[in-house]
Every structure is written in C-alpha cells, then in structure tokens.
Amino acid sequence: MSVAPSSPVDATNIDLQKTLQGVIDNLPAIEAHHAAVSKPTAPEHEVSSFNHKYATLNGYKYHYVEEGDPNNETLILIHGFPDLWYGWRYQIRHLVKQGYHVIAVDNLGYGETDHPRCDDGNYDPYRTKNLASNLIALADHLNLEKAVWIGHDWGANVVLKLGLFYPERCLAVINIGVPYAQPQAEYLSPFAVAEVFPQFKYFAVFQTKEPETWFNGDGNMFSTALISSIYAHGTGTSIQEKQYYIDRFSHTTLHGGINYYRATFLNYQDELPYVGKPYTVPVLQVAVEKDPILTPEFWAVHKFDTLVNLEEAKIPEGGHNVHTENAEGTNKVLTEYLAKMFGKKDQQQQEQTKVKEE
Template identity: 25%
Template sequence: MFDPADFPEPTRVSVNGVELEVFEAGRHHAGEPIVLCHGWPEHAFSWRYQVPALAAAGHHVIVPNQRGYGNSSRPSEVTDYDIEHLSGDLIALLDHYGYDDATFVGHDWGAMVVWGLTLLHPHRVSKVINLSLPYQERGERPWLEFMEEVLGGDFYFVHFNRQPGVADAVLEENTSRFLRNLYRKNVPLREPEPGMVMINLANAETPLGDPLMSDRELAVFVSAFESSGFTGTINWYRNLDRNWHLLADVDPIIRQPALMIYGDRDAVARSEDLTAFVPHVEVVSLDCGHWIQHEKPEETNRAILRWLEQQSAV
C-alpha cells in the first residue's frame, strides 16, 4: 500500500479564472510533460502509483485536482463545470508551465475531459491515454435525454440532473461510508437494486467485495470530500447535455496516437467502434474492475510506459 506522506506536496496555480491545487513530480522542461486527470469521485491522489513511475521515466508529471475537487476552486454556477471550462483549465495549466502540448491521461470522468479537450484543442494534445471510459460518440440526441429513455430516471447521471441537490446531501451526510463502499474490488455480480446506486452505496451498512486501498489511503479521499462536499464534482454531470451542444461543430475524430485501457470487469461499456473515431488507438485490457490504476498499479504503469516508449521510437 502507498504511504500518503510520499505523495508530492501541492502548489496552488491560478488558471482560467480559478485556482487549482496541483501536484508535480519530475523536472520542469526536463522531459515530455504528462498531465493526469482524475475521475469522479476521485482526487489527484488517485494517480499515486503512476506519478513516481512516470517521473522515473523522465516525464514532468502534472496532476491537478480539477475544479470542484480537493482544495481547488469550487465555482457556484453549474455551467462553470462544462467541457469548455474543464478543458480550458488544462490548457491554461500548459500555458502556466510554458508547454505547447502534452500527453494527457484520464480515468473515468477525467477520460471524458481528455477526449473533449482533444477535440476542442487538438494542437495542445500530443498523445491520449484513457482508462475505463472510451470515446463517447455524440449521436443524434443529447446524452442525458438518451440515457433517461434507455436507463430510466434512477440512473445516477439522470438523477443528478433531474433531482438537483438530493444526492449531494446524502453523500455529504455519509461521506466516509459512501467512499468506503464505493472503493472496492472483486465485487460479486448481482441483480441491480431498486433506487439510485450512489445513494444506495451511501446508505449501505456493509460493503461488498474487498477494500481497494488501505485505511490511510482512503482517509485522503474522505478528508478531501468532507472539506469540499460533492456538489462541485457532481456539477460535471449536470453539464452533459451542455457539452453535447458545445461539441456540435468540432471535428469528431481523435487523430492523435491513443492508448485505451479497459478493466475486464468494469461496468462501463466498451466502445464497439472505437477505431471509427480514434483511428490510431491501441487497446489494452487488464483483469480488474473500474478502478484500474488503483487495482492494477504495476500492470497499468507497464502498459503506459511500454506504449509511450513505442511512441517515442516512431
């Protein structure tokens, strides 16, 4: 298990009208920059196993707590969390460090941001590495409308939007229990329960499967969310249809070299036509669930470093 004391100390960086809490390793301008983008409900600390490995390979590793998370700014307007703002923060971070472009790595919602960033600012992204969430085709109808019809009003993306504030309050009231119950591995398959999955997790007395991390590691996440609350982070979901509209006129093809890492037991669906939108993609599958870089840190690092080495040899 990782000792939280070994994670880099943060700095606060003013970018794009907000302040981001940023963790770094490696030397500035000494190697190719690589930006690690966490998902929900995560934290820069989610990349604790990747940071030292990437720095040792010569990269300048930049790991922000994105807006809404940790000690980064938490704007009050929902629209301040759309893809233009989230990608704008990352572009401004590159400007702050004086980089023209970087390799961007995303997990879960972080992957959604990296895909969107690459579409909106293609010249600032040299390579793409995403975990769990593949490229999401824009489709004919707004994402939320489609999800509500197919998955129903209790699906958590829909619930977050249609019942604002309800889940936020339950998660904040049960922060420690929610995160303990969420961050699990080897969770047995079972029939979905009625109700909204995240609220159910926050209220469940007994966690399923095995703990994903040590108590000290989990405490980093619990402490961060007890301080920040969940509303800013859930506001990312409340911009799903706004993002659909914002991406209407961009070229939908990702032309950069890309690595897509799936967990074989992840509930997130794989893309059936990934190469149609990401033609230069390599796909790797690991024997794990959703929390790929936590569950299989060494295998994740090997896959990323091997692929980066191959790309530098091209």
C-alpha cells in the same frame, strides 16, 4: 476477526440512495473489514510526500502535484468521480522513475481546487470545453507547448475532448476505462442511457437536485457513505488513504463532482461543430475487462471510426478504479505505450540489461 462488508456499491443495484444508506447502517462492519485487510500507506505514497503546487487558471485556483524533471516529456493526469489527484499516486511514482515529468491535477470542484457552486442551475463552469480550457491554461502556466494527457473515468472524457478542442496541444491522449464518445447530431439524455444500461441510473439521478438532499444535506455523511462504498471494498486503498478522501469531500461536498454529470447537454452543444470530423490526436484506449459499470457491452455500442490514430489495450484484472486496484497492470500498459511513443526502454528492462552486461 474481520466482518465482511455487507453493502458495497453494486452496479446491479440501481437505487444508489438506498445502497448508500445501507453503507451507513453497516458502517462499523465495513470499517472493521477495511481495517483488517488494509495495508499501511508506504512513505512514498503519503500525501505529504508529493510536491504540491497551486495556480490561478481562468480565474479559478487549481491545486496540482508536480514530480520529475520538467525537461523530460510531460504527462498530465486527470482524475474522475469521486476521485482526486491522489488516485494517481501509484502512477506518479512509477512514471517519474521511467523518466517522465508528471503532473496530477485536482479537477475543478474537487480537493484543494476551487469548487464553484451552481445552485442556480447554470453549470457552465463544469462543461467539458471550459474544463479543457482551464487545463490548457495550466499547460501555459507550466510553459508546456504539448503534453500527453491521461485520464480516468470523467477525467478520460475531459482529456478526450481536450484532444478534440485543442489537438495542437496534445502529443497523445490516453483514456482509461471510458470509451471515446463521438460527437452526435442528436442529444442522448442520461435518462435514455439508463433505460438501456441500468447501471447508469445514478447518472440520471445526478441530473436532479435530489442527491443534495440525501442524509438531510449532511455532506460528511454523504462523503463517508460514498467513499466507504468504493474504497473500503476494493483493493489498493488503505484506511488512511480512504480517510483522506472522506476529509476532502466532507470539506468541499460532492456538489462539484456531480455537476460534471449535469453539464452533459452543454457538452452536446459544444461538440456539434465536430460531428463526423476526424479526431487527429493519437489515442490509446484502455478497456478494463472486469469494470462492473463501463462493461464490455457498453464499450461495444461505441464507434471509433473517426479516431485517425487509435491503439487499444485491455487490463484483465481490476475493477472500475483499476489505477489503484491493479496499479501494476495499469502501469504496464502506460509504460509500454509511452516507451514506444518516445523510443524509451522500460526502466526495469534497462536495469536488467545493465546487470547482464556487468
């Protein structure tokens, strides 16, 4: 009999350190529960089943996965925190079957990509403009003039701002879960945001050096606590897949991922020339209605009047990691938008039509 976990990360619990300590304290019960409800990883979703590649981009080694015919339309998938290229495993296989060329990247500071340290407080490597520049270098490496850029969580922010800085390299941008934040003339600090939306207190805490001291600086324990708190409580991630995350973050630590949060003032400075300017790249914004962090109330405070070509979609089921928790719903939204963009029929529709004709 499984024991239900007792310490999930809860958006209403704003003391992240205390919550993560609770995960470690209850880890045997959490792991037992996850083992009881976990489904074995399908062979086509095993890490080793994907085509792994590497490239040096602006001086950094990047790891990415490439699947599908390079002659087809290219989709580049960018993950968030604390995620990896592997978070897109359900989308990669599905989109390749739809006839697309799919790239899924380990962001800077994650996985097998380089993870520069910023102990001196200089977070320049992680400012969004530089991250976008690295991804443009990846497109150059792949001889791609343009691509559809798809992002989730921090990855959504990166692809949205890539469209701001490099519109000529974008066929479209799809942001999942995170609303477009227009460039602002005045800086709104994470501390101010946390005052209005307490679920973002962790964002403010990540501005400090404090997280690096949690668990006496034990990166493995921090990774075990954070990854278990997320993937052992949701659906769509097996115990084997969860362990892959823990192993990768234990090796790299979470320092790189947290630095994305620390570069917000640099991002504000980079975006000042774009205040009030139209955003010309076609955008599909995907809201996750039951996301406990990026809630409908948070979405409601954002304005999208500068988005010239905006389409919106909603995914009613699934939490913050909707691409794994509700892969079918996520794939449906992506398939419909991309099919309309490229004039394609859904592969399943094609097969059904073929059967009827026969």
